[in-house]
Amino acid sequence: MTVAPGTAFEIATAVRSGAASASEILDATKARIEAVDGVLKAFTDLTFERAEKKAREIDAAVAAGRDPGPLAGVPFAVKNLFDIEGLPTRAGSMINRDRAPATNDAVLIRRLSEAGAILVGGLNMGEYAYDFTGENAHDGICRNPRDINHMSGGSSSGSGAAVAAGMVSLALGSDTNGSIRVPSALCGIFGLKPTYGRLPRSGTFPFCDSLDHLGPLARSAQDLALSFDVMQGFDAQDAACARKPVLQTAKTLDAGANGLRIAIAGDYFTRGARPEVLDAVTKAASALSVTREVMIPEAARGRAAAFIITTSESSALHLDRLRTRASDFDPDTRYRFLSGALVPAAWYIKAQRFRRWYHNQVLALFKDVDIILAPATPCAAPKIGEKLLTLGEETVPLRPNLGLFTQPISCIGFPVVVAPIQREGALPLGVQIIAAPWREDLALRVAAELQRMGIATAPVASVV
Template sequence: MTPAELLLKDAAAMAQAVRSGAVSAVALVQASLERVAATDARVNAFTDVVRERALRRARQVDASLASEHGVRTRELPLLGVPFAVKNLFDIAGLPTLAGSKIEREREPARGDATLVRRLESAGAVLVGALNMDEYAYGFTTENSHVGATHNPHDLERIAGGSSGGSGAAVAAGQVPLALGSDTNGSIRVPASLNGVFGLKPTFGRLPRTGSYPFVSSLDHLGPFARTARDLALAYDAMQGPERLAPRDPGCAQRPVEPLLTSLSRGVQGLRIGVLGGWFRERALPEALAAVDAVAVALGAVRTVELPMVEAGRAAAFLITNAEGAALHLHDLRTRAQDFEPLSRDRFLAGALLPAAWVARAQRVRRLYAQQAARVFERFDILLAAATPCAATPIGAEWIELNGQRLPLRANMGVLTQPISCIGLPVCAVPVWGAHASLPIGVQVIGAPWREDLVLRVAAALESAGVVQAPVARLG
């Protein structure tokens, strides 16, 4: 198998090929760089490619394999695997863009983000930074500064957002792994629309040190991949509290809890429910069909309501507006013209919110989380669509949901925002209908800290052939 052919497989297969000597890390990384060069003019997933750094790191991997430390190096789970990160992660020597024009003018990062360092410590090789909505405030990655990211399965359609470049790069076969962030759905929406797996861990599970914040009390970081096993490999490599200064104050001080070995345990005995009400009413038939297919495969026949979901989403809107705006007040005052118009206007609205409203939103959020915890006394896993529809055309402005004509950009996250508001772990799994030309994702939702269960379900669905993440045919 050539390096280019191997690049279209999963990360586990790539690492094993490097481990066995069937391919060198340099050859694999070179194949990734060549695929980016050949396809990204159409996809526009990357904003920066760190070619020299990537090849230097790959040579180090190969040299270590050939040295007296080779036995230890072979144990690395992501040996030689190329990966890329949303451009809000610090990469030494590059300005951390967060999708903006303004940040391009800032000083370059002095070091890598914690999760970048952890993946490279597991043997992976960083190849570049990925496109996103400005300051992570959006669900479409139609970035006016660098252009829209295109969905690899249909280049006329959106890749979702705000981690659209991350989802598209994995779907396009440019890299097998990518990192993104999720505040209101920004991992799960692109995973759904690009037909890949995406993991939003429990709030506080992974350290955010070295990433550009959007809403500190809601921000999560997590991986994209083409298999559940690859998600688990990346997730296990990134776990654990930050021990170096500066630290992420929102990171839980929980020990590493590896879950790779639990993937094969299946779903027997798990209590699985299908979310109704809000989650059915705001999903189009194609999304409901995806949820129903997953529910049938899992034998899930019980429908459950999540109390206070509408109030929870409203609280998330207010918190997002207010906290997000607070980070950008100086630039809003001095260079508002350099923001994207949509994100600028939303930040300005957030800056004007009364403090009493934000305080009340946090109280509603706590009550909503308590109500959700009671649901998880009866269920281990909940299912819901990840997006209300499949990928829409680039430039589309409206969507009709529940009899209402609504702005598309705000409502592509209508089903994800109520879940991230209370920090629950979720794996978005890609479903392809019998005659569908585009994928749509289903959220597999667990109780706090039960990433093991959501990935067990994802792996079981993948083994049964219900979900899959094929590489897009880009030619």
């Protein structure tokens, strides 16, 4: 294997068998990054020196007959809100560059590294994760590899672009209101937002503690499962991390959608989408022989609660920075935080109370279904610089409304896999595969089945 854009499974198989060395894979990865990232601006930091050391260690382990790990030689990168030892944790901002370098890697970076994966850098993102576009005022616009005139989505913009362009096989992002799912959909790759509390957030810069999730982005459902399996496990440093048994999801993928009760989300999830988005969901549903529709009750209010919780908690986190360094924020981000600081505490309390009620209403649906399909975004990737979004006869602000369909699910922390639906001559679209809490395995099985059918695919973008 001489080309970097293989899947994580393909690369690990080649390295573990001796068919390719980790050093060869890393050389190809570096060449791919150098070839395309000048245009895309997915990376903000490169860690090639440590990567070379890790690659040599893996090659030595293989030569000595030792197990190099299930992800041996797999290049990965992380959204720059993850702590990377020796680097300041930017979180997409100018202000954080003045922080002292991290003294340790984030927990999930350590777990991937222990499994043999090789960290090659930090990735561009929306400032303090408050973004759906990928247009960072400090590190530059992260462009969509499917068409560089279009948005990559955010806030895990670099994560989506780096994977779609074949610069890395695997990336980590965060998802508070849709920041893994939106770039996955717009860039045409697979993404997993696990159950809230499943993966520890220790060693990452927060956005909104009540809603923050971490998860992987990749070009196959199998790669999501492989990385998810090695990242699981309780960590006491994160108060939200749950003590749950580790799911071995990669071993269950062959079961596909057999025996699963699947439905399409109706009502709210059909009213704001462009026709081609609904067609993508219908295409996936038809392939799975799904005819049933369910109504997720009060989804609009669920989204409103997510807005209030997000803006209240994130504004409180940044009050000191707003007082002392307001001019160093991107103006769009600054105004959002300032507005959030004015939200009455009573609203926040009501939003949290509603969230619990809403969680229970949606959970009740899973007594009769195992999976719910819904659109990931209301449209394909908009052009860079667009500020308004036309949906039917209504024109709305673009930035917040890219999360129209992701926020109602973030609010209650259910696991979701985004499956990419490619379209000839057009930008890709994404379908959300939603499962009950702690059942990531079912969502991954459905994504793997759609991939086997050729309905969901994530080819390496040619970068045009």
